Amino acid sequence: MVGVISKFFTNIVNKYLPDPLVFAILLTIITFFLGITITPHSAMDMVNMWGDGFWNLLGFAMQMALVLVTGHALASSSPVKRAMTRLASVAKTPAQGVMLVGFSSAVACAINWGFGLVVGAMFAREVARRIPKSDYRLLIATAYMGFLTWHGGLSASIPLVAATKGNPMEKIAGLIPISSTIFTTYNIFITVALIILVPMLARMMMPKENEIIAIDPALLQDDTAAVVKALGPEATWAEKIEESRILALVVGVLGIVYLGAYFAKKGFDINVNTVNMIFLTAGVLLHKTPMAYVRAISAAARGTAGILIQFPFYAGIQIMMEHSGLGGIITNWFVNVATAETFPIMAFFSSALINFAVPSGGGHWVVQGPFVIPAAQALGADLGKAAMAIAYGEAWMNMAQPFWALPALAIAGLGVRDIMGYCVTALIFSGVIFIVGLHFL
Template sequence: MVNAIAKFFTNLVNRFLPDPLVFAILLTIITFVLGIAMTPNSPLDMVKLWGDGFWNLLGFAMQMALVLVTGHALASSAPIKKGMTKLASIAKTPAQGVMLVTFMSAVACIINWGFGLVVGAMFAREVARRIPKSDYRLLIASAYIGFLTWHGGLSASIPLVAATKGNPMEKICGLIPISSTIFTPYNIFITVALIITLPFLTRMMMPKESEVVAVDPALLQDEVAVTKVVGKDATWAERIEESRLLAFVVGGFGIVYLGMYFLQKGFDINVNTVNLIFLTVGILLHKTPMAYARAITAATRGTSGILIQFPFYAGIQIMMEHSGLGGIITNWFVHIATKETFPIMAFFSSALINFAVPSGGGHWVIQGPFVMPAAQALGSDLGKAAMAIAYGEAWMNMAQPFWALPALAIAGLGVRDIMGYCVTALLFSGIIFVVGLHFF
């Protein structure tokens, strides 16, 4: 049955889902029209909001581009490739490969979402190399499906922001400690259930052998060698470019800084620390500055989607937030909720908002001012209300291609190749989220 559902959605997506850039443009138009129809804003007001917000995610776009290129460069180093090859050898059949990729990605995303996105896709490529009869689309989809666990893990943005002084909701509902969000029975249930069930779900999505789409061998070719042997007649400039000493010095700076950072702040991993870890380890493993530079050059080919699409989502987010449209949508769900159904309604409202604002932090800004006071008024658990917003964002990522861009860039695939499988995972994982929010 699961295979039939996955096949149905794959065919549907192939027929109707446009390229992610076109998808972002269509969402821009839809948000613009809804803003005019449902709020007091005029067309010129909405255009101004769009233009004012268009460049708001430049810093974040740079962070995500660096997640992709530093992660790719790290994974292309000889020691990491050897380690992934050894780990991938655990799987002997296509079914085992799909399950292993899903499991490893889900666990990695619990540690850190950026780490999980990149490592999951890299690992899927390695499994595809070892098991040629695997369906490459499903392997990459499995890596992205593991992303469902991220908002219940250690880098979950909404519960971490909710526990941080000065966050937008502190004056409304106070600080919400992570003991009331991440380390709760319902979150542990949801996260563990996803880790256990998702590998079996992706296994059941496997197509028949006659329908398997094998990987294009060109996509799995080893990267061009980045090391360079310096000859005796090399110039001083060439020798310093290939100097191991310089790489070790820069790597040493990174190790010392990261050591001081974690001693002061504990296990506080964010996008910047992930990128610094990737860069530090990557340059040490590549051994010379120019070897690392060549690895980065090879990795930058996949950043085009991030660079062109993120500004459109920045414009959509500001239109949704500043026009009041996000509040109207959230309020509609909140007003029909009771104390018992409130977390579920907050979950579905967050899922709907995620089409226009695929960002955990953005959800907290847009939905927090409506969801949290309503939770207080109904006597609902504040931590569960915050996590409902977080889960809705993580869940609907399976139908929103925004976060799939890094994995697709690494894999060399398009969004239509994986989204049918992801929508199938959306349907089945929704049961776990609802059960966890309602019964725990």
């Protein structure tokens, strides 16, 4: 049954899902017209909001581009490739391979979303190399499906922000400690259940051998450009210092000392910047020379085009949703009909709908928090569960929103239509887990 469903959605996606940039443009148009029809704002107001917000995610876009290129460069180093090869060798059949990718990605994303998103796609490529009869599209889709666990894990942005002083909801509801969000029975159940579900679901979605689409072998070739360049006796001083292992060691030591001091002061606080610092420090050390690392980064940078061009469009959409009040109106459609018992489910579905326009955990807290949290207080609903409902809705609908798939697709060399049919299938079955956890636990 699962295979039939995934095949159906794959056919639908192949016919109707446009390129992610076109998808973002269509969402911009839809948000614009909803803003001028169901909010009191004029067309010019919406234009100004869009333009004012268009560049608001430049810092985040740079962070995500660096997650991609530093993660890719790290994974292309010889020691990491050998480690992934040894782990991938555990799987002997296509079924074992796809289940291993699903489990590894789900666990990695629960530890840190940026780490899991990049390493999961890298590991899927390695499994595809070792098991030639694997369906490469399903392997990459499975790596992305592991992203379902991120908002219940240690790097979950909404519960971490809700527990941080100075966050937008502190004056309304006070701080919501992580003991009421991440470390709750229902969240542990949901996260563990997803870690189990993703590999099992991937196994059931495997196409028959005669239905596997051949993949260009060039996509699976190792990048040999990042090796240390051998210098002859005629090498110039400039060439020698470019291939200096001492300079790479200096950078590595600086990074290690900084990270050690940071974690000693902040505790286990892993965010996008610390992930990038870890990736960069380890990458420079493992590639051994500055220019070897530059070559690895250059090879990885080709995949950042989608991130660089699409993030500004989503920044514009987010500001239109936030400043026009459209996000609040949509949220209120759901929470106004909720009871204390059904409130988490209503908040979950409202978050899922808004995720099409605001595919960002932090963005959801800004757009939805001012409406969801006061409503939860008025109904006497659990504030921690209300916050997690927003978080889960965002994580869940990522399976139908291609925004976060961009890094994985860039690493894999695939298009969004290659994986999204499988991801929509995962959306359907994982929804049961989220609903059970939110309503019954």
